[in-house]
Amino acid sequence: MLVNVEDHRRGARRRLPRFVFDYLDGGADDESCLRRNRADMEGVALAPTCLRDVSDIDSSVTLFGRRWRVPVAVAPTGFNGLLRPEGDRLVARAAAAAGVPFCLSSASNVRLERIGGDGRGERWFQLYVMTDRSIAEQMLERAQAAGFTALVVTVDVPMGGNRERDRRNGFRLPFRPSLATLLDICRHPGWLAGMARSGAPRFANLGRDEDTRQSPALQAALLSRAMDRRLAWEDMAWLRARWPGPIVIKGLLHPEDAVRAVHAGADGIIVSNHGGRQLDAAPSTISILPAMAAAIAGRLPVLVDSGFRRGSDVVKALALGASGVLLGRPILYGLAAGGERGVRTVLETFVTEIETTMTLIGAATIGDIGPHHLVRPS
Numbered sequence: 001m002l003v004n005v006e007d008h009r010r011g012a013r014r015r016l017p018r019f020v021f022d023y024l025d026g027g028a029d030d031e032s033c034l035r036r037n038r039a040d041m042e043g044v045a046l047a048p049t050c051l052r053d054v055s056d057i058d059s060s061v062t063l064f065g066r067r068w069r070v071p072v073a074v075a076p077t078g079f080n081g082l083l084r085p086e087g088d089r090l091v092a093r094a095a096a097a098a099g100v101p102f103c104l105s106s107a108s109n110v111r112l113e114r115i116g117g118d119g120r121g122e123r124w125f126q127l128y129v130m131t132d133r134s135i136a137e138q139m140l141e142r143a144q145a146a147g148f149t150a151l152v153v154t155v156d157v158p159m160g161g162n163r164e165r166d167r168r169n170g171f172r173l174p175f176r177p178s179l180a181t182l183l184d185i186c187r188h189p190g191w192l193a194g195m196a197r198s199g200a201p202r203f204a205n206l207g208r209d210e211d212t213r214q215s216p217a218l219q220a221a222l223l224s225r226a227m228d229r230r231l232a233w234e235d236m237a238w239l240r241a242r243w244p245g246p247i248v249i250k251g252l253l254h255p256e257d258a259v260r261a262v263h264a265g266a267d268g269i270i271v272s273n274h275g276g277r278q279l280d281a282a283p284s285t286i287s288i289l290p291a292m293a294a295a296i297a298g299r300l301p302v303l304v305d306s307g308f309r310r311g312s313d314v315v316k317a318l319a320l321g322a323s324g325v326l327l328g329r330p331i332l333y334g335l336a337a338g339g340e341r342g343v344r345t346v347l348e349t350f351v352t353e354i355e356t357t358m359t360l361i362g363a364a365t366i367g368d369i370g371p372h373h374l375v376r377p378s
């Protein structure tokens with residue numbers, strides 16, 4: 001029975017070949033950041049306030065001028081097509097049904113025109129800026145035309161993190177699986193049948209035309225995240241000139257950068273360590289969140305991700321100054337384990353757990369959650 005996120009994780013592990021599960025689940029180096037995200041989250045406790053009227057719980061928020069069913073959004077994740085054929089579309093549909101924004105990655109496997117523009121659900125577009133800036137420019141043009149509302153610019157990947165599980169599994173492009181990996185693939189016929197039907201996923205949005213087949217070298221560059229390392233704060237003006245809607249900067253962990261984001265004209269920030277997949281020495285996001293929120297001082301919405309597995313984790317972040325939380329792996333566990341229905345179940349679980357936590361701490365609305373609900377370890 002799939003009762004919580006961890007159950008979906010186990011389901012994903014069963015359904016996926018090892019190299020795919022490791023790609024989804026793993027972190028950088030020793031994976032200490034991955035563990036720190038969870039350990040620090042568990043170290044935060046919530047103090048309930050009692051005898052408040054909690055007969056009617058409203059867990060909705062309004063952010064960037066839109067109402068969200070709960071203060072949760074789907075984080076951008078690349079290569080969703082490796083977990084399920086049409087993975088990006090399945091996740092987008094589940095997010096729309098749940099009433100929360102879906103963010104499509106630059107490294108997605110479905111053309112963005114087939115995701116946005118149908119009027120259902122709020123769609124954001126995540127941008128990786130590669131050395132050839134015309135790739136970013138054409139994606140921005142197309143995302144805007146297709147009705148994506150906000151732009152998420154990921155800034156914590158000047159190069160790919162050292163994901164040792166991927167290296168051990170030989171997972172890089174062009175993909176040359178070892179004999180052991182081939183045998184393991186055969187032991188996962190459900191996954192294999194999907195891939196046989198859809199063909200190997202490719203990065204569908206790097207070219208202007210549907211037919212554009214990226215060269216193996218370009219695909220490899222994206223997978224290894226060979227990004228434009230010259231990208232700097234000054235380039236925000238270049239982006240602003242090409243994107244009229246909200247621009248949200250993803251991957252900030254330093255209070256000085258939070259202030260820079262305000263001065264650069266960003267509309268929001270995402271405090272993120274990329275789910276422990278980049279700098280293994282990075283702080284957990286829940287521990288740095290108060291300093292980030294203090295630096296922003298209410299001037300912009302502060303979103304956060306990395307390590308959120310329970311509705312109570314979301315409430316902890318709100319008490320520490322966040323406006324909302326993005327979910328990465330929980331969504332992907334749901335996708336791998338149960339497709340669109342799996343993602344819906346994960347999102348419904350978050351809604352239920354957020355509302356249960358609110359009821360138990362005496363907060364009838366999101367605005368009622370605050371620092372007075374925090375207990376700091378002595």
Ligand SMILES: Cc1cc2nc3c(=O)[nH]c(=O)nc-3n(C[C@H](O)[C@H](O)[C@H](O)COP(=O)(O)O)c2cc1C
Binds near residue numbers: 078277327
């Ligand atoms: C398999 C996978 C692929 C990801 N791909 C991207 C990506 O293409 N762009 C991006 O900005 N972040 C990417 N991320 C990071 C997520 O957006 C998010 O920051 C992270 O997953 C949050 O941590 P969590 O998985 O613990 O929820 C990826 C994460 C995972 C697990």
